[in-house]
Amino acid sequence: MPELPEVESVVRGLRLSLPGRTVTDVRFGKTDFVDNVAAIAERLPGTRVSAVKRLGKFICIELDSGAASGITHPRYNLIIHLGMTGQLTLPRSGEAVAPHTHVFFGLDDGRELRYTDIRRFGRMLLVQESELANFLARLGKEPLEIGAEEFCALLGSRRARIKALLLDQSVLGGIGNIYADESLFRARLHPTRIAERLTKKQLLALHAAIRAVLADAIRFRGSSISDYVDSNGNRGEFQLRHRVYQREGKPCFRCKSTIRRVIVAGRSSHYCPRCQPTPRQTKKRIH
């Protein structure tokens, strides 16, 4: 499942080849995950990629129109969310088209940027430069950029369960189920803890844990749980270093207790019952 480290890995890969390339043509397969098909098909050809960025879990491909005949052309941002099974790849020329590939961007060097998405939970839209701020306003803070104090203020006043807040993209952008669970384990916090009731020390520990987990995951080029691959089609390796995620029934690496799974905020949540005691056990020890 592509979350911040996976999207960051894809973006870094695309950055090696995409900037400077001109889009020659766009072709579509199924389009039910595309917001404005006609706009993309009409406006992209002839534009040139000027930058590739990551915004939370979104990939943002910045496109400049040519400055033909002195008219100022708008700059577009092709925004892509990989959903559960999305892949954005730059295959070598002539490489066979993978099943469920639904968007093809022809490039002036003869290569092709392809979007493949088995379940089509992803999203693709074209945002004009003038509307970008509007789009960004709905996104939460960057987990790797937010400072410790701001992080404490943002979460410390909320009455929701901490796991739900970590998954809320309008609070923090980029954390999904894997990295929420891994961060909570590292900070030794149970997923159902109410954010408001956490101490300053615990919030600071969570802030540090998130940074450490995401940085580690980026270093290992993300987690390949089901379909995730980077822009070169390579899998990540961080799934081999998960401490709790999808380790239900297995021993905790820290204390050997059996990792458990509960549903929190509608998501499977993996935790160590000893390293991450429930709120109840924290208040009053049971003998």
Next chain:
DNA sequence: AGCTCTTCCTGAAAGC
């Protein structure tokens, strides 16, 4: 404000 349920979609795995 925040919770649960539902929807979208496909393939893997479990059930019969």
Next chain:
DNA sequence: TGCTTTCAGGAAGAGC
């Protein structure tokens, strides 16, 4: 063996 059912999940929307 082979068909059918269930499940997983990111995000959005409904309803409470």
